[in-house]
Amino acid sequence: MKGFNLLILSAIFLLLTPQCSSGGFLDKVIEEVTKPSGPSQEDTFIAGLKEALDIGTKNAVSSVSKENGYFSNMNIKIPVPEELESVEKLLRKVGMGDRVDTFIVSMNRAAEEAAPQAVDIFVGAIRDMTVVDAYGIVKGDETAATSYFRDKTSLNLYNLFKPVVTESMAQVGVVRSYKRMMDQYNSIPFVRKIDVDLEDYVTDGALTGLFFMVGEEEKKIRKDPAARVTKLLQDVFGK
Numbered sequence: 353m354k355g356f357n358l359l360i361l362s363a364i365f366l367l368l369t370p371q372c373s374s375g376g377f378l379d380k381v382i383e384e385v386t387k388p389s390g391p392s393q394e395d396t397f398i399a400g401l402k403e404a405l406d407i408g409t410k411n412a413v414s415s416v417s418k419e420n421g422y423f424s425n426m427n428i429k430i431p432v433p434e435e436l437e438s439v440e441k442l443l444r445k446v447g448m449g450d451r452v453d454t455f456i457v458s459m460n461r462a463a464e465e466a467a468p469q470a471v472d473i474f475v476g477a478i479r480d481m482t483v484v485d486a487y488g489i490v491k492g493d494e495t496a497a498t499s500y501f502r503d504k505t506s507l508n509l510y511n512l513f514k515p516v517v518t519e520s521m522a523q524v525g526v527v528r529s530y531k532r533m534m535d536q537y538n539s540i541p542f543v544r545k546i547d548v549d550l551e552d553y554v555t556d557g558a559l560t561g562l563f564f565m566v567g568e569e570e571k572k573i574r575k576d577p578a579a580r581v582t583k584l585l586q587d588v589f590g591k
Contacts, residue, residue: 400588408569423460428561429447463558498567
């Protein structure tokens, strides 16, 4: 409608000003009216957000998937479960801290082994974003996208992640390390028997750490122009 109105006004202008060159002016009007409008701002926002999430999640997964990705990062390192803190203290006190250390390393190795599986899960979840979601996230706080992502996908991620963590735990010896540690603990007279769902604990720890790193990547994209590695990210997050 805007283009049509402009064309009509231009024709009237030409009729009223016969001295005007009909070729040059009219050609420009037609060119302006008929040229492609390009993607809408709405499309750009959604595309930029999805690209940010894609880049951020892949960077986060890459950082935690390498050896010591969890273990050497104090922000996401998986410690002994809270229920086992008394076990850790007692074993270290009686000179069996090496059992605890082996157990802690094995849990973090399981998380590192499982983390690469999250990429496909994240990619699938990104596709479902709505226009309203996108605007809220782009204009939100520094980890708005990560919070949205966590809220919408945590249950799915947990259900898909846990079997991988379980398999990884078997491969890297988490259960074996745990059993040895607890055998040492239970051999001490009068101690209270303790049992922990390690699969649940390590899965939660792996996902918590992964979301933390996704949040860190999102902060970089929002705050640091150097982290906006594509023009689309510069257009969306540079506003």
